Amino acid sequence: QVQLVESGGGLVQAGGSLRLSCAASGHTFATYVMGWFRQAPEKEREFVAALRRTVQSTSTYYADSVKCRFTISRADVDNTMYLRMDNLSPADTAVYYCATTLNHGAAISPRSMDYWGEGTLVPVSK
Helix, strand or coil: CCCEEEECCCEECCCCCEEEEEEEEEEHHHCCCCCCCEEEECCCEEEEEEEEEECCCCCECCCCCCCCCCCEEEHHHHCCCEEEECCCCCCHHHEEEEEECCCCCCCCCCCHHCCEECCEEEEECC
8 A cells, every 4th residue: 555645735926936745655666657636626637747667767747738847856765756846827726636556557647546645735826
């Protein structure tokens, strides 16, 4: 069983920055897909950014809407994943979720993730 706990959310002004953290505990593996998803009010949950780690390499993926503004990273030493968010806009307002699957070949979509955190709210004011 894998447990994920997000932190770092909070109110930020448009143009500002924020860093979210996701602490993973329980079983952790060398290969996985781990990522950030978000859900705005009355909208479906959507992909934001992800890491895919295989035996050979680690790849990063970003939604077009956040490319060049958000940066995903992971610190293996403490099993924590981060999402650095710059130049935030009101359109980024959402609950941000951390999720993972141990199937490193899985598609990067909410449906493919096996474990989820409870989410952290990021409201962005004008």
